[in-house]
Amino acid sequence: MNNYEDNKKIIGIPRAISYYGNYPFYYGYFTALGIKIILSDKTTTGIINDGVEKVVSDTCLPIKVFVGHVLNLLQKGCDRIFVPSLQSSAYKINNCSKIRGLPEIIRNVIDKPFKMIEPTIDKTEGISFRDFCYDIAHEYDIFDEELINFAIDAGWRVYDNFLKMTNSGVNYEIALRMAIEGRTVTAPIEVVKPLSVVIMAHGYNLFDERISMNLIKKLDKMGVKVYTSLNVSKKDALKSIRELDEIQYWANELDLTGTAAYYMLNNKVDGIIALSAFGCGPDSLMVDEIQYHAKQRNMPMIHLTIDEHTGEAGFVTRIEAFIDMLIRKKRKTLEQNNIVTLPNTHVKIRELSVTK
Ligand code: SF4
Known part of the structure; x- marks a missing residue:
């Protein structure tokens, strides 16, 4: 029954x-x-x-x-x-x-x-x-x-x-709740953060907090501004794929290549985080494609793969290492140009896996 x-x-x-x-x-x-x-x-x-x-x-x-x-x-x-x-x-x-x-x-x-x-x-x-x-x-x-x-x-x-x-920048959970309640809210006034990244990932990997191990919140806590596919219109994502001289083949490419391409081409981020499931064929092709273009533009990128055995400690270590590297890279550029200095990072470099 x-x-x-x-x-x-x-x-x-x-x-x-x-x-x-x-x-x-x-x-x-x-x-x-x-x-x-x-x-x-x-x-x-x-x-x-x-x-x-x-x-x-x-x-x-x-x-x-x-x-x-x-x-x-x-x-x-x-x-x-x-x-x-x-x-x-x-x-x-x-x-x-x-x-x-x-x-x-x-x-x-x-x-x-x-x-x-x-x-x-x-x-x-x-x-x-x-x-x-x-x-x-x-x-x-x-x-x-x-x-x-x-x-x-x-x-x-x-x-x-x-x-x-x-x-417009409202986060996933809030936008979902508001939309279901038939309400609309505007995005909070953005606090300017010294560092920003784009995450290229399917919504079912990224917005499921257990699967992504709260990746967005973790980055937010580190003071990093995070962009995702939800912040880019489908039109802009598609246009960006074409600007890289690539074509859309997979149905959900806009979440991955389209999103990463948009932020990379517009110089809006300091790095790219690719999050994908271990053994996913389509994602490995899309990540490779963006890795190639990121390398051409000297844009740092890390690829995190997840499966049911992924441990949170190792996952966090890799993220911290990547953010630490981005901070060092950005500080060097800003100091060379006499613009500003960034605060010292609280994370330690333990492992780096970046596009060189
Ligand atoms: S194979 Fe890749 S694209 Fe297909 S469901 Fe799995 S993670 Fe998603």
Whole structure:
């Protein structure tokens, strides 16, 4: 027996993968259709371990985490779970095979009875986002086109508001909460920080605080200004990829190459931090591409990879070492130009892994 009275009008959304980019839309859309959302809990070590137990070891961490979140929803008694098949976001702009095949993965590793809501978006094959939304509604026996279109508009309203706030500098958590509450806030007046970095990473790796081990907060505490994909418009990210004479191949390249390229080309940061899952094929290509361009511009860069075994102490050490190196480099440049001196860093150099 489950915990929800009208299970037909509920949807369980795993707090993983597309949740981090699309939840504002999902929230507006499902709510307008009258479907109650059950979210899985925030990622914990237990959720990760549950996912790890179910899949082969060389699967990337975000997919293991997704599996763990599906199990978490089942434990909560939710038996309608959203597992979209996100094939391509534009003509021949593809997602990785694991995201494309997510429903198949879940079907094969979880042998418990539940209904999977698994709409497809595949613009290469002419399956549009509108088709995707209509498929979802039909699963709930909702065929009223006016209502479905109204729900799609509602989804975009919440999403656009979220994006407007994050593009202006409001942080992820606050923008998400405000967008869901139908409110808007402006970014706080920025305190000028002596050092800034851009993090190139998928939202599901970076904004999941357990996976990223609170990377943004750690840098913030060190006094470093952090930019992420949420601070760049999609248009600017795409334009920046092209300015590097590269093409967008992967569906979520804007979070990685687009974001890093934008800040690098505009000379807005002192360094680049790439955060990716161990064994991720697409990310390794994208990181290599940016590493090549960073090297041409003498822009320091570090690549942090994560999996379920990554220990926080070693992770912190590498970040501190990188920031320490950036401070030394910047101090030298500023002093040479008689501009200003930066305070001594509190971190110690233990290890450096930078683009030379
Ligand atoms: S893009 Fe990489 S990290 Fe993300 S799901 Fe695919 S293989 Fe995993």
